[in-house]
Amino acid sequence: EAQVTQNPRYLITVTGKKLTVTCSQNMNHEYMSWYRQDPGLGLRQIYYSMNVEVTDKGDVPEGYKVSRKEKRNFPLILESPSPNQTSLYFCASSFVGSPLHFGNGTRLTVT
Amino acid sequence: LAKTTQPISMDSYEGQEVNITCSHNNIATNDYITWYQQFPSQGPRFIIQGYKTKVTNEVASLFIPADRKSSTLSLPRVSLSDTAVYYCLVGVLSSGGKLIFGQGTELSVKP
Numbered sequence: 001e002a003q004v005t006q007n008p009r010y011l012i013t014v015t016g017k018k019l020t021v022t023c024s025q026n027m028n029h030e031y032m033s034w035y036r037q038d039p040g041l042g043l044r045q046i047y048y049s050m051n052v053e054v055t056d057k058g059d060v061p062e063g064y065k066v067s068r069k070e071k072r073n074f075p076l077i078l079e080s081p082s083p084n085q086t087s088l089y090f091c092a093s094s095f096v097g098s099p100l101h102f103g104n105g106t107r108l109t110v111t
Numbered sequence: 112l113a114k115t116t117q118p119i120s121m122d123s124y125e126g127q128e129v130n131i132t133c134s135h136n137n138i139a140t141n142d143y144i145t146w147y148q149q150f151p152s153q154g155p156r157f158i159i160q161g162y163k164t165k166v167t168n169e170v171a172s173l174f175i176p177a178d179r180k181s182s183t184l185s186l187p188r189v190s191l192s193d194t195a196v197y198y199c200l201v202g203v204l205s206s207g208g209k210l211i212f213g214q215g216t217e218l219s220v221k222p
Binding site for chain 1: 143145147152153154155156157160198207208209210211212213214215
């Protein structure tokens with residue numbers, strides 16, 4: 001089944017403790033991207049990748065890192081999480097110019 | 112980079128046709144217009160995509176005037192299960208991968 005898989009679905013952590021949210025897709029998509037969603041603010045793009053080893057900043061990249069070493073994986077790294085990064089995170093992938101396929105989301109709480 | 116403007120919320124009743132309009136004044140020549148539906152705590156789901164004139168699929172129609180500065184998503188005969196947030200998105204090809212979602216339109220369908 002074609003899908004975008006994010007892990008974990010829920011994560012509670014403390015300020016400053018490094019964490020990684022994984023994203024994997026099985027559709028051979030070149031394009032992958034990360035979003036955060038906060039009440040009243042809609043979806044905001046964090047980082048995106050047009051292909052392997054090519055990443056770029058979205059609208060709200062501060063405090064996040066990404067890597068794209070393989071086509072199928074696009075992990076989101078928070079090196080020193082802070083409470084203002086508490087949010088619902090979505091990963092998405094697509095062929096360039098085609099509709100996005102979204103994962104089921106990761107709800108992160110930083111205390 | 113094309114930004115979009117949509118109504119924040121709309122109300123409707125079961126069986127009615129709902130039209131949601133999105134404004135995108137600075138759409139680029141190569142940009143497509145894509146609409147997504149999102150239920151609470153789920154990732155957005157693709158509804159329909161178009162470039163110009165009219166596109167119809169099994170769930171919706173998309174109307175795009177000749178100047179392409181706006182688009183209208185039409186949902187025929189809505190049901191309670193159509194209660195969701197609807198996002199209009201413009202871009203990918205011209206923006207090089209950077210995407211800006213608007214705040215979306217929260218549609219509430221009442222019995």
